[in-house]
Amino acid sequence: MKDLKHPDEDLETNVLSDQNLYSALDRFWHPVMYSSELPADRPVGAVLLEERIVLARLEGEVQVFRDLCPHRGTALSLGWVEDDCLRCAYHGWKYGADGRCTEIPARFGIEIPPKAQLKQYRAAEQAGLIWVCLADAPEYPVPEFPYFEDPSYRFIQVDEYEWECSAQRRVENYVDMAHFAWVHDGVLGDSAHPEVPDHDVWREGGELRFGNPRMSEPATSGKNKSLPINSDTSEVDVSIDYRLFMPFTVLLDQWIQVLEQRYLLFFSVCPTGPTTCKSFTLMGRDYSFGKETDQEMLDFNDLVIGQDRPIVQSQRPEELPVDLTAEIQIRGADRICVEYRRWLREIAFASD
Ligand code: FES
Ligand SMILES: [Fe+2]
Incomplete structure (x- = not known):
């Protein structure tokens, strides 16, 4: 945590602090769906802090991106998973687990523009849930559920x-x-x-x-x-x-x-x-x-x-x-x- 400021208790400051709390929430892990809700063959959309995100199982791990294809702004959650890549439903651009575009089918062989890259977020799968953090450095670890792997439960x-x-x-x-x-x-x-x-x-x-x-x-x-x-x-x-x-x-x-x-x-x-x-x-x-x-x-x-x-x-x-x-x-x-x-x-x- 950064050093705390010590604001006055006046109303204006407190209204501001409620907004500050909301904007600080991107630094924490939040659950967005149960693990069982994300199949291997298709992406699923979710919303976290008003951000539309898309989740997909690529190369054995859950990957999370902004749910927006940079070509024409289509939701990637309408697409599908193919060869460990995410395929956009509109013009078929294909994105790898690192979010980079690997294929533009309308012009095979052209150089892929560097901007053809998805915004990627941190993801973790734990305790039967998929967790996402929108910031680069989460404040705390993903919450633990110590009995979850215990077969006596x-x-x-x-x-x-x-x-x-x-x-x-x-x-x-x-x-x-x-x-x-x-x-x-x-x-x-x-x-x-x-x-x-x-x-x-x-x-x-x-x-x-x-x-x-x-x-x-x-x-x-x-x-x-x-x-x-x-x-x-x-x-x-x-x-x-x-x-x-x-x-x-x-x-x-x-x-x-x-x-x-x-x-x-x-x-x-x-x-x-x-x-x-x-x-x-x-x-x-x-x-x-x-x-x-x-x-x-x-x-x-x-x-x-x-x-x-x-x-x-x-x-x-x-x-x-x-x-x-x-x-x-x-x-x-x-x-x-x-x-x-x-x-x-x-x-x-x-x-x-
Ligand atoms: S909008 Fe995604 S490929 Fe065109
Ligand atoms: Fe209650």
Whole structure:
């Protein structure tokens, strides 16, 4: 990170800082699609920070380019993969894995103009997702998902979904524990016990960590009903370790105490634009590998995000204010959100 500036807290500066945050986001890795969504034989388009990009598997690796053929501005995502090259659908120009044009079929044998070269971006494939960074030097590594290769876990992929809100509003909602008792009463929380448990919050490398809050969840919820516990048990005690990989990825590692088993959520949000985002979720568990449990968990996730969506999409401004005084913060209860916003603010002011 560059040295932080220390701007005044006036309104003009804070409006500027929200814009600064958006323009700083190109220095981070963001997920743009699941690995399973990119076949070997054709390119697929995506949008990251309003930039239209095209992904293709060339020479054994995912390559990412601006989705624009420099000949006539056609989207290369309309083309196809041929001999480890990307072929434009309009006049058939062919581009290699390094983005250079290798063939202009209308005039075979001519010298290829040096400008016939695609704008290329950094790409990585990890944890079942394809990640892209639009800047040359990513600020932090690609977020890690330590259990993903472990065969004692079963993982399911939740269909990605798009919301009309900023990625930072979406992520803050995901880690805000004070809303469980209200938005998810009887599902993730209990309105008779709305207190947020004490928890520590600290930084570790590029991660915001939340120390082990213990929570009780309804035993009958879709997420818990496949657990082999007594039917007269009404609550399941869990301890949760959160890792928030800045700025938009969360690994929730939930330890189910009575069973000594683990439930995992790997959640990452792509900022498609300043007030739009796309969410990707992988759910993991080391118990009940059956398809019925898969479906229960997917239904449960649908229920939870259906409850969150109208709340988050109603928030104004759509961008999360990086000025801590713009909204009201409650000591203890809003601690995670405060620390998250503080860090986003630093990212905003470290931008050019
Ligand atoms: S626009 Fe792509 S080859 Fe002409
Ligand atoms: Fe929620």
